[in-house]
């Protein structure tokens with residue numbers, strides 16, 4: 001009897017896990033653990049240690065650390081207004097952060113603090129033109145959606161989305177310095193090739209990529 005009860009409870013648990021991973025429209029979502037928003041080293045120490053790193057060891061970033069990093073990068077820090085950890089011009093919030101890892105390509109949904117699967121393929125190599133890119137456990141891609149930026153001329157959209165992505169990138173730099181992770185922001189990206197693989201629309205522009213991993217030194 002106890003054995004049947006155990007089997008039943010295990011089946012219920014597996015079913016619940018599947019529900020949290022697969023939505024009704026079959027989109028796979030990965031709920032991230034609550035970010036640890038009171039963690040981290042003192043700001044001045046972190047600024048002292050901030051730097052670019054281009055050599056990584058083969059060690060995965062734990063899900064909790066990824067969760068903390070994405071929240072630090074571009075999470076919602078004021079739920080009452082829906083505002084974020086980085087500023088954005090006119091509060092357009094036009095940047096989406098994509099996460100390329102061995103698990104596939106995901107889009108960070110900051111409002112639900114979860115990852116939405118876009119592709120199950122490992123596209124890390126396509127996110128840059130330097131050899132270390134395919135070795136880095138995570139490559140972030142900052143994509144601006146120009147359709148959220150009103151009727152501004154193209155040059156304004158280019159300028160503001162580049163500035164807005166820069167703030168997010170710096171949040172990642174500071175988080176990494178605090179956490180003992182290495183990172184480098186990258187403009188050298190074959191944008192046409194990557195955009196095609198990511199199936200981006202003509203209004204979505206790849207601004208920058210950023211590799212993250214545990215440093216070799």
Ligand SMILES: Cc1cc2nc3c(=O)[nH]c(=O)nc-3n(C[C@H](O)[C@H](O)[C@H](O)COP(=O)(O)O)c2cc1C
Pocket residue numbers: 050051052053054130184185186187188189
């Ligand atoms: C907008 C931007 C684009 C960059 N593009 C690349 C790149 O494509 N590849 C790379 O290895 N580093 C890139 N970097 C990193 C710089 O080379 C690095 O920040 C600079 O050498 C100073 O080093 P530090 O970050 O350690 O202070 C970029 C930095 C910025 C701000």
